[in-house]
Amino acid sequence: MSQREWIEKDFYKELGVSSGASQDEIKKAYRKLARDLHPDANPGDTKAEERFKAVSEAHAVLSDPAKRKEYDDTRKLFAGGGYGRGGFGTGAGGGFSQEFNIGDIFGGATTGDGGLGDLLGGLFNRGGTRTSSRPRRGADVETETTLGFREAAQGVTVPLRMTSPSPCTTCHGSGAKPGTSPRVCPLCNGTGVVSRNQGAFGFSEPCDECRGSGSIIDDPCVDCHGSGIQNRTRTITVRIPPGVGDGQRIRLAGQGEAGLRGAPSGDLYVTVHVSQDKVFGRNGDDLTLVLPVSYSELVLGTTVSVPTLDGRVGVKVPPGTADGRILRVRGRGVPKRGGGAGDLLVTVKVAVPQKLDGDAVEALKRYQEAERAGGFDPRAGWAGA
Ligand SMILES: [Zn+2]
Ligand SMILES: [Zn+2]
Secondary structure, three states, X not given: OOHHHHHHOOHXXXXXXXXXXOXXXXXXXXXXXXXXXXXXXXXXXXXXXXXXXXXXXXHHHHOOHHHHHHHHXXXXXXXXXXXXHHHHOOOHHXXXXXXXXXXXXXXXXXXXXXXXXXXXXXXXXXXXXXXXXXXXXXXXXXXXXXXXXXXXXXXXXEEEEEEEEEEOOOOOXXXXXXXXXXXXXXOOOOOOEEEEEEOOEEEXXXXXXXXXXXXXXXXXXXXXXXXXXXXXXXXXXXXXXXXXXXXXXXXXXXXXXXXXXXXXXXXXXXXXXXXXXXXXXXXXXXXXXXXXXXXXXXXXXXXXXXXXXXXXXXXXXXXXXXXXXXXXXXOOOOEOOOOOEOOEEEEEEEOOOOOOOHHHHHHHHHHHHHHHHOOOOOOHHHOOO
16 A cells, blocks of 8 residues: 555545544444445446555454554645645646656655655656556456357346456455554555666666555465465356357456555456357347248249247248348347347258159149140240250
8 A cells, every 4th residue: 555545545535534533433434334345245347446455455444553554644645735745736636647747856865854855756666666666456367158149149247257366265365464554664654666766867666675566465365375365166147148149358347456565456357159050140249041842833823931039920932032042031030239130031942852753853844844844944044055
């Protein structure tokens, strides 16, 4: 935890207590919130999980009188007019969100000074070395799931079971043994970086004492060995939207790995595989289907009942339909993201009987003669070739 974050965060508000609250009131407020927001009580609820982390973080600071005093002092210094408003903008967040690197100016005065210079030096130097000292965001997690063709087309809710690092349930992610809390690193003053002077220049580098985390754990939690995270198998329920295609990746924000010591969680990416269907194929939002028909059905015309995703539909084959023609049934395809649906594309394909009984053969021969007598020549277009 760094002072920069202390300035931006209102731990009292997080716990719903006044800034004059007693240690007892703080403990009570935290216990109730921790119970209500605990991840085990709210599976899959990322908002509750984030609040839970924020509340744990607030409690870790406010429950420790020394740390609470330091927090109060830091906020007073920056909110009280001095550096907060006059120098760097109106809101606490506004001033520091700019990449305002004043480190070089203060850099020379910071080392070993122990007073205001340390605080400012640490704060502003962070502008240039932010990546090394900010609590590390949890990693993104990749997983896969295989859906049936119709599930993918219509949308489905699936449970995903996965093992990944989560906030330790024993220490609630702080890494410190329950009843103790991490203390601010004395070497870097909680900023995670230290400044060194070389000639006229001030350099910042990650603090060795706390390995850039800004805090030191004297009494590590035995279950997570001080890391604040542990592997947990969890099942989350994922709503797959209708119309997802084979190989598509879906992003679920905040469902990835837990961040170290209360940093934000990463995202979860689910790659969806869609299995083949015996009847249907897909072309974007259009559903495709091959409809086997007999020669006589194509010649004489017919109406055939064909399956759809949610029932059946009658498809009219007009008399004289050519083999291979595609008949379009509007709006009976795959549901679209913004509403509506694609079309159902029915390709007619002649099925030729491999065996016919005598009567049918006789009839077909008579038909063939009548066809020739009528002047039908299937290769008329080839005249002269
Ligand atoms: Zn732990
Ligand atoms: Zn340190």
